[in-house]
Every structure is written in structure tokens, then in C-alpha cells.
Amino acid sequence: MGARSAAQRVFSRPVVVTLFVVLVLLLGASFHSYRQDQELQSVSLAELRMASWNLAQLGHEADEFGHELRSMTTVAADQDQLLLQYDILWSRYDYLLQSRESAPTRNHSDNESRLRSLFSQLRAMETPLMALVSGQRVDWDTLTTQWQPQRVALQQLVVDNFVGDETGQLMDQVQASRERLSLLSVLTLVVVAVILGYLAFALIYIRRQSRIDQQTGLPNANYLQVLQSVGVGQAIIACEIRDYRVVLSEYGTDYAADLTHTFIDRLKVGLELYSFQLVQLSPSEFVIFVHTGDTGQLVRQLLASVHFDWMVHDAVLPVRGIFGIDPAGAGPIMDWQDRYQQAQRCLAQAERQGLDHCINNQDLRKQLMEERLVHAGLVRFLADEPSSLSLSLMYQPIVSTGDIKDIRGAEVLLRAWQEELGPVPPNRVVELCERFGLGRQLGRWLFRQIAMETRQLYTDLGFQGTLSINLNPAMLADELETDVRSLLLDAGIPASCLCLEITEDNAALNFGRINELIQRLSQAGVGFALDDFGTGHSSLEYVRELKIDRLKIDRCFVQGIEHSAGKARFLGSIIAMAEQGFLKSVVEGVENEAQWNLVRAMGGSLVQGFFAYKPLLFSDFVAEILKHWSTVSSDHTLEVSS
Structure with a gap:
């Protein structure tokens, strides 16, 4: 398989579409994973934080109530403080079971049923506590015994919400989401790097191909745009196929293309003894950069090569090339583009005078100067x-x-x-x-x-x-x-x-x-x-x-x-x-x-x-x-x- 065929496969439509689809899928997966991670962090972690804070407050307030309840057996007991702590604990339960803000706490695992059971047990202690307010004698040991199971159950609720299985699963989900996002990010970067490399290679290939004629494989007019210099020892030759448009109009593009290929082959025969660069400007126009010290001999060989009879259908057409030559070392040293312009002027001069070639020399330069x-x-x-x-x-x-x-x-x-x-x-x-x-x-x-x-x-x-x-x-x-x-x-x-x-x-x-x-x-x-x-x-x-x-x-x-x-x-x-x-x-x-x-x-x-x-x-x-x-x-x- 040739280099051109391989390049065509590399830059074929299926390859380009596949790369594009892979990149889009990876970007979509990365975006989806990112959104999930954000939701886990912004929603689940917030809920966990709120639940933990509410239950922590519940445990703290329960400790305060238990402390006041135990102090009732001492001389320094303060009945009002006990009732106040009861009301605070009662309000905390009511808040956790009724408020919208506490919904994450209730919705986690079986928190709501456990909270309702504990709240019901707390309300059962309301009667003896109200008797205390009315001045009746209260059995504090019985109340303490009634409170103790509640306290243990409440502590277990707090512990379960902080280190229980559901919380661990939530944290595992967050970690898994982050790992997934990290992996997708790495894969995306790899694919992006591959695509960038592909695009860089494509750019280099396209730029190279833009300087190559697709039909003949010769450097084209774009090649001249990147040409930096031409050696002083090189002649610059502008060449044209005479009456090419007649062939194109009479016989069509296929025969005209065949004529172009034939003409190029014969040009190369005339140049085979020299070191040269052949550039194709159009199907009928060329520029040749050739190392030679004998311009006359080169011209004779070129004319002999490109003056031939060309068979098309049953007709024989005389094919002739026209040349404008700026020889090596002709006149003062100047930029290669100025020399190229001189060669084009010589070509135009040959066409005007009906000649097969014109060489840039002192007389011609004088004539052109006079014409200007x-x-x-x-x-x-x-x-x-x-x-x-x-x-x-x-x-x-x-x-x-x-x-x-x-x-x-x-x-x-x-x-x-x-x-x-x-x-x-x-x-x-x-x-x-x-x-x-x-x-x-x-x-x-x-x-x-x-x-x-x-x-x-x-x-x-x-x-x-x-x-x-x-x-x-x-x-x-x-x-x-x-x-x-x-x-x-x-x-x-x-x-x-x-x-x-x-x-x-x-x-x-x-x-x-x-x-x-x-x-x-x-x-x-x-x-x-x-x-x-x-x-x-x-x-x-x-x-x-x-x-x-x-x-x-x-x-x-x-x-x-x-x-x-x-x-x-x-x-x-x-x-x-x-x-x-x-x-x-x-x-x-x-x-x-x-x-x-x-x-x-x-x-x-x-x-x-x-x-x-x-x-x-x-x-x-x-x-x-x-x-x-x-x-x-x-x-x-x-x-x-x-």
C-alpha cells in the first residue's frame, strides 16, 4: 500500500467520525459523572451534615435533661430548670418530626419511626413532671428508671447516623463518583491528546498536500509561496505549452490532462542530465529551477524534448513548448522572486514575438527598461x-x-x-x-x-x-x-x-x-x-x-x-x-x-x-x-x- 493510499485511509471519513464520536461520548460521560458527584456533595453531604447536627443537639439536650433529673435527689435540686430542659427536649423532638428542614434526618434509614417512639416515651413522663409543678410528691427513682432506656436508645440513634451502614454507603458513593470522574478525565485527556496529535498530523499533511498537484505529484504554485531562496548557480525557467487551450476546448479535459502528463515526461527527459526542481503552476504552465552553467545547451535539449507530434484520435497535433529563461548569474544578484519575474517577462516576450524561447540578457533588460x-x-x-x-x-x-x-x-x-x-x-x-x-x-x-x-x-x-x-x-x-x-x-x-x-x-x-x-x-x-x-x-x-x-x-x-x-x-x-x-x-x-x-x-x-x-x-x-x-x-x- 502506497503512502498516498495510507494517508487517504488515515484521513477517511469513518476515522474522522469515529474520533469525533469517541470524544463526544467521553465528554458526555465526564459531564454526567461530574453532575452526579456535585449532587452527592451538594445534596447528600448536606443532608448528612444536617442530620448529624440535629441528632447531636438532641443528644446534648437529652444529657442536660438527664443531669437535671438526677439532681432532683439532691438538696440543690432546681425544679424549674428540670422543667425547662424537658420543654427543650420536647421541642427538639417536635422539630425533628415536623419541620421541613429536618426532613433529611427523618428520611435517613428508620430515623423517623425511632424518633416517634422516643418522643412517645418522653411524653409519657409528662404526668409525673406536671405533678411536680402542682406540688405533689414525685417518685424520682421511678422517673430515672423510666428515662434510662430512652437515653440508651437515643445514644444508639446518634451513633447509627454517624457511623452506620447507610452513612458509609453514602460516603462510598461519593468516593466512587470521584474515582469515576478522575478516570474519565484521564481518558478524556488521552483521547484529546490523540485527537490533537491527529489534527497536527493532518495539518502538516494538508499543508504538504496543498503544495503538491494531485494529478501529477509535482510541487504546485503554493510551493513558491514557501520557497525561501534559489541558488545563484541555478537558472530559473518559465515554461508554457503552446495552444494548450485549443486542445482543452477541442478534445476535453481528459485529453488535455494526458497532454500535460506527456509534456511533463518529456520535460524530465530534457532535464535528466541536470539537478532540477520542476514546479507546476497550472496544467499548461511550469517553472524549472535547474543547476547549469551552459544555458544554450540546456535550451537546445529542452526544445528538442518538448517539440513533438502528439496523437489524439486520428489527428496528429504539433506540440510546442515556450520558454522564458533567467540564466544563472544573469545581471546583478537579486531576490529569487525578482529573477522569477524576469523569467516570466522573457516568456511573455517570446509569446509576443512568436519565438520558442527568450533568454534574459543585457539587451533584453535594456529593451524592457526602455518599454517601461x-x-x-x-x-x-x-x-x-x-x-x-x-x-x-x-x-x-x-x-x-x-x-x-x-x-x-x-x-x-x-x-x-x-x-x-x-x-x-x-x-x-x-x-x-x-x-x-x-x-x-x-x-x-x-x-x-x-x-x-x-x-x-x-x-x-x-x-x-x-x-x-x-x-x-x-x-x-x-x-x-x-x-x-x-x-x-x-x-x-x-x-x-x-x-x-x-x-x-x-x-x-x-x-x-x-x-x-x-x-x-x-x-x-x-x-x-x-x-x-x-x-x-x-x-x-x-x-x-x-x-x-x-x-x-x-x-x-x-x-x-x-x-x-x-x-x-x-x-x-x-x-x-x-x-x-x-x-x-x-x-x-x-x-x-x-x-x-x-x-x-x-x-x-x-x-x-x-x-x-x-x-x-x-x-x-x-x-x-x-x-x-x-x-x-x-x-x-x-x-x-x-
């Missing part, structure tokens, strides 16, 4: 508070292929500056906003800033181009329509001059929801474009499913077209596909004259790139528009993105 600075600055900046980070906009003109100076619009580029870091890449700003729930705040700031800077271009200068805005993921929500109307349209930007850009990643394949947003805003006159076409895995699907007006062709299709006829033909086919789908196309990344000439020859496109214009401040952008105002057509396009 940028995030803190964003929070304050977007709350309109003094901040170490500032955001601004730049405009890169978009031109017609027919004339490089024919400005049809501009892409508005987000710029960020942090006091300690200097310029911050815009994509990092957007990613941090999305990660920490600031995406919509960033979008609303962008709308307000664009409206503030470009409003006069429409109201005062009469510009008729289209304003297109690149949407970050958080902006693709039901509130988008409200934000566009309140922050852009109400500010004076015509709806027909707006085109909102959606990237492939932002659409997230939820075409129904995205198309509902597009439809509502399209009814107001707002256009939509698909940005960075060709960078995703389902570009054609997005073109087919999304109700867009424009297609922005990524710079990756432009690079090298001047050196490769095949690349040039491929770009031309994309432009032609857009035309066949009644979509306007914008070719991004045209950087030199050769690329310009090739794209122009393909026809029907707008162009954006350094060969035409670099990003400009808004004032410079307006100056360029005014400079070429005479050549700007009525359908100019102003494109804005972040």
Missing part, C-alpha cells in the same frame, strides 16, 4: 499630464505617377521622442498601447491632432483631397463611428475626404465585424483601404472579403524591381489586379528614379517614397501644396496613417 519608460511616458502624455515622452506628426506626400510634383496627398507618420531614449520607433509606441490598453486613447489623440493640424487646409484653403487614417487594432471597435464623427467630421473634415486604413493583422479575420464598421461609415461617405498588402499570409482573402476602396502595396514588392524583370512583372500584376477589382492602388517605398520610371510605366497608381518626398512637417507640407497649387487637381488625396 515609454509606457510610463505614454500614460502621462495621453492623460494630458507633464511627460518625458512626446508625440508628433510628420507628413510624407503621395504623388501621381503622371507628375512627380503632382501632390495627391500625404501619409501622416507618427513620431515619438523620449527624454532619455531619444526617438522611439512608432511601431513600438503602437504595440505598447495595444498591450497595455491605451490603443483607443492613442487613436483619439491621433484624430484630434490630425483635425487640429489639417482643419484649416479644408476650411480656409479649400483643399478637396481625401484624408486617410491608419487604424490601430484597438480602434476597430463599435466606438470608431462615434470617434470619427465627433473628432474628425465635427471638426470640419468632410466625410468624403476621409479614408481609414486597415492592416491585415488588425482585421484578425473577423470580416463580419470589420465589414459592419466599414458599412456604417461608408454610408456617411468615409472610404477604407487595406494597408501593407502582401505582408500577411492571407492577403488575397482580405482583398476579397473586406469592402475596401483602396489597396496599399507594400514596399517589399518594389525593392529590386529595377534589377529583376520578374519582380517588376509581379508588381505590375498586383496593380492590374487592383484595377480589375475597381481599387485604387498606392505603391509604397519608391526610393530611386529607376523604380519611379518602372512604376509610372505600369500606370494607374499613386506613389509614395523618398524619391518624390521625404516626411515633412505640416507647415512644409502645406508650403509644397501651395507651391504646386496650380497643378493640384480637384481629386487630390491626403492619406494619413500612424
Whole structure:
């Protein structure tokens, strides 16, 4: 029988109930015995005390009467004193036979019948004593002889009540009750001690079991709460089963549990050459404390062990583990919980970047530190508070292929500056906003800033181009329509001059929801474009499913077209596909004259790139528009993105 089975029996319900019942019975017996003892002491002993006192008084008063009776034969006899003692003795008998207080005395053994007999004999002496009062001559010897048997019987009554069998039995009962109570007290203490020991053992067992996962037998998350330290020479590894929730949702808990066991077994294979401690945080999350000086070798072994194909039903599922590693001796010495946090950060970083592992090093720590600075600055900046980070906009003109100076619009580029870091890449700003729930705040700031800077271009200068805005993921929500109307349209930007850009990643394949947003805003006159076409895995699907007006062709299709006829033909086919789908196309990344000439020859496109214009401040952008105002057509396009 295993230790677990034995523990289950020790802590089974019958054992617990039995101990409880035994304790209750002993406590009940002890209480009952205690009550009996108290009754014997408070009632029986009190009765005995009262009976003894009453009979003692009776004997004393009888002695006084006998003494006075004997003295009547002497010269110093006092008749009044004799009568007084007779009356006292008479009253004592009457009290013992009639009063409620004397009931214990009467009720003990045959006391009442004996008292009545003695009282009757005393009353028989009343006639000669009354003759003494009337002055008649009394035969004192006869009275003395009559009194003597009474005296002997009375003394015997007193002796019997003090040392008789009934009194001895009463005392024996008291002693037996005390012995019984003492024994029960000892037994109760023994049982209480056993139960306390049992409870102490149960507490230790439960605390130990609370730190052990019942399914796998591994230390669980509670184990980390009592962990005091981790050796400097130990690496801390946070691990997770990728797509575990997919298995759980598709195949159920039994198969998910089987996957967990299989994954653990393979983890142990990868760690078999090391001294390690494996802790299970959840069915799909683990922490490993392992002694190693070669983190790279350890990671290779772990990846080889936990990257496998898992059979379930007739399907083969690729199982992958993700690792975040804080290696031994990485960075300054710090508390193990801080190191554990670093490992978790590495794990999160690996998940965000789609990697199978991430190792804590100086570059990563620098990156995380920079992200914290940028995030803190964003929070304050977007709350309109003094901040170490500032955001601004730049405009890169978009031109017609027919004339490089024919400005049809501009892409508005987000710029960020942090006091300690200097310029911050815009994509990092957007990613941090999305990660920490600031995406919509960033979008609303962008709308307000664009409206503030470009409003006069429409109201005062009469510009008729289209304003297109690149949407970050958080902006693709039901509130988008409200934000566009309140922050852009109400500010004076015509709806027909707006085109909102959606990237492939932002659409997230939820075409129904995205198309509902597009439809509502399209009814107001707002256009939509698909940005960075060709960078995703389902570009054609997005073109087919999304109700867009424009297609922005990524710079990756432009690079090298001047050196490769095949690349040039491929770009031309994309432009032609857009035309066949009644979509306007914008070719991004045209950087030199050769690329310009090739794209122009393909026809029907707008162009954006350094060969035409670099990003400009808004004032410079307006100056360029005014400079070429005479050549700007009525359908100019102003494109804005972040």
C-alpha cells in the first residue's frame, strides 16, 4: 500500500467520525459523572451534615435533661430548670418530626419511626413532671428508671447516623463518583491528546498536500509561496505549452490532462542530465529551477524534448513548448522572486514575438527598461499630464505617377521622442498601447491632432483631397463611428475626404465585424483601404472579403524591381489586379528614379517614397501644396496613417 493510499485511509471519513464520536461520548460521560458527584456533595453531604447536627443537639439536650433529673435527689435540686430542659427536649423532638428542614434526618434509614417512639416515651413522663409543678410528691427513682432506656436508645440513634451502614454507603458513593470522574478525565485527556496529535498530523499533511498537484505529484504554485531562496548557480525557467487551450476546448479535459502528463515526461527527459526542481503552476504552465552553467545547451535539449507530434484520435497535433529563461548569474544578484519575474517577462516576450524561447540578457533588460519608460511616458502624455515622452506628426506626400510634383496627398507618420531614449520607433509606441490598453486613447489623440493640424487646409484653403487614417487594432471597435464623427467630421473634415486604413493583422479575420464598421461609415461617405498588402499570409482573402476602396502595396514588392524583370512583372500584376477589382492602388517605398520610371510605366497608381518626398512637417507640407497649387487637381488625396 502506497503512502498516498495510507494517508487517504488515515484521513477517511469513518476515522474522522469515529474520533469525533469517541470524544463526544467521553465528554458526555465526564459531564454526567461530574453532575452526579456535585449532587452527592451538594445534596447528600448536606443532608448528612444536617442530620448529624440535629441528632447531636438532641443528644446534648437529652444529657442536660438527664443531669437535671438526677439532681432532683439532691438538696440543690432546681425544679424549674428540670422543667425547662424537658420543654427543650420536647421541642427538639417536635422539630425533628415536623419541620421541613429536618426532613433529611427523618428520611435517613428508620430515623423517623425511632424518633416517634422516643418522643412517645418522653411524653409519657409528662404526668409525673406536671405533678411536680402542682406540688405533689414525685417518685424520682421511678422517673430515672423510666428515662434510662430512652437515653440508651437515643445514644444508639446518634451513633447509627454517624457511623452506620447507610452513612458509609453514602460516603462510598461519593468516593466512587470521584474515582469515576478522575478516570474519565484521564481518558478524556488521552483521547484529546490523540485527537490533537491527529489534527497536527493532518495539518502538516494538508499543508504538504496543498503544495503538491494531485494529478501529477509535482510541487504546485503554493510551493513558491514557501520557497525561501534559489541558488545563484541555478537558472530559473518559465515554461508554457503552446495552444494548450485549443486542445482543452477541442478534445476535453481528459485529453488535455494526458497532454500535460506527456509534456511533463518529456520535460524530465530534457532535464535528466541536470539537478532540477520542476514546479507546476497550472496544467499548461511550469517553472524549472535547474543547476547549469551552459544555458544554450540546456535550451537546445529542452526544445528538442518538448517539440513533438502528439496523437489524439486520428489527428496528429504539433506540440510546442515556450520558454522564458533567467540564466544563472544573469545581471546583478537579486531576490529569487525578482529573477522569477524576469523569467516570466522573457516568456511573455517570446509569446509576443512568436519565438520558442527568450533568454534574459543585457539587451533584453535594456529593451524592457526602455518599454517601461515609454509606457510610463505614454500614460502621462495621453492623460494630458507633464511627460518625458512626446508625440508628433510628420507628413510624407503621395504623388501621381503622371507628375512627380503632382501632390495627391500625404501619409501622416507618427513620431515619438523620449527624454532619455531619444526617438522611439512608432511601431513600438503602437504595440505598447495595444498591450497595455491605451490603443483607443492613442487613436483619439491621433484624430484630434490630425483635425487640429489639417482643419484649416479644408476650411480656409479649400483643399478637396481625401484624408486617410491608419487604424490601430484597438480602434476597430463599435466606438470608431462615434470617434470619427465627433473628432474628425465635427471638426470640419468632410466625410468624403476621409479614408481609414486597415492592416491585415488588425482585421484578425473577423470580416463580419470589420465589414459592419466599414458599412456604417461608408454610408456617411468615409472610404477604407487595406494597408501593407502582401505582408500577411492571407492577403488575397482580405482583398476579397473586406469592402475596401483602396489597396496599399507594400514596399517589399518594389525593392529590386529595377534589377529583376520578374519582380517588376509581379508588381505590375498586383496593380492590374487592383484595377480589375475597381481599387485604387498606392505603391509604397519608391526610393530611386529607376523604380519611379518602372512604376509610372505600369500606370494607374499613386506613389509614395523618398524619391518624390521625404516626411515633412505640416507647415512644409502645406508650403509644397501651395507651391504646386496650380497643378493640384480637384481629386487630390491626403492619406494619413500612424
